[in-house]
């Protein structure tokens with residue numbers, strides 16, 4: 712029985728950190744991959760202080776080489792790779808007339824290019840490993856915005872739709888190599904990204920800070936926003952052999968905002 716190793720991008724904070732905290736409890740050694748090295752190191756130290764194996768590696772996911780570096784660090788330090796979580800993402804609130812090349816490049820660069828390059832690096836390593844019948848996992852971060860686009864979040868929504876498309880295509884291409892590809896689609900998760908959305912919405916609409924969250928929470932069937940732990944619990948399933956018969960799916964984990 713060998714150890715299990717996961718790379719989680721954007722794991723310095725927020726949902727990614729929640730996923731790292733969960734996966735170490737599930738028996739994984741983890742690579743905390745993020746462009747914010749200082750916070751990534753703090754997260755890795757937090758996990759190590761509890762007796763888990765974790766390392767921090769710096770890299771910008773919009774750069775294909777960064778993913779190769781994450782994989783190299785996983786293999787050099789922990790010997791292999793089992794699960795690659797393309798979690799890093801950026802959001803920007805803007806109305807369609809204000810969308811420009813800079814914001815398109817920024818959001819597509821991190822969210823879409825970052826996911827594609829991450830899948831490629833994971834695939835390359837999975838093919839190198841001799842894992843017999845073992846199913847290896849690629850897990851991507853989509854969103855409720857990847858199922859239904861939101862006003863003022865057009866580009867963000869487009870990137871999350873694109874991630875669903877890549878998830879489906881990769882699931883079909885990689886099945887023959889014993890690799891499954893799925894996405895998690897959170898609703899409102901109280902992380903620094905959410906705080907940024909609230910602030911930008913407030914700047915544009917003039918609404919009080921807190922008003923957007925209050926209104927949005929009303930639309931949640933379970934009547935509360937999500938924690939990172941709620942999402943991590945589902946990613947734990949996707950990263951386990953319990954999900955071996957599932958591929959190409961982008962699953963809502965949103966407390967009941969959207970139904971399909």
Ligand SMILES: NC(=O)c1ccc[n+]([C@@H]2O[C@H](COP(=O)([O-])OP(=O)(O)OC[C@H]3O[C@@H](n4cnc5c(N)ncnc54)[C@H](O)[C@@H]3O)[C@@H](O)[C@H]2O)c1
Pocket residue numbers: 720721722723724725726727744745746747770771772773798799800801802821825852853854855896897898899900901902903904905
């Ligand atoms: N918070 C929500 O309500 C919510 C809802 C649905 C989906 N999501 C998705 O979940 C994922 C995580 O979101 P979060 O709320 O934890 O965000 P966050 O902003 O709180 O954390 C994102 C992390 O990713 C890192 N990061 C960002 N761009 C990067 C890049 N180019 N290269 C390397 N690292 C980078 C940041 O440094 C940070 O540590 C994102 O893909 C996001 O779109 C979030």
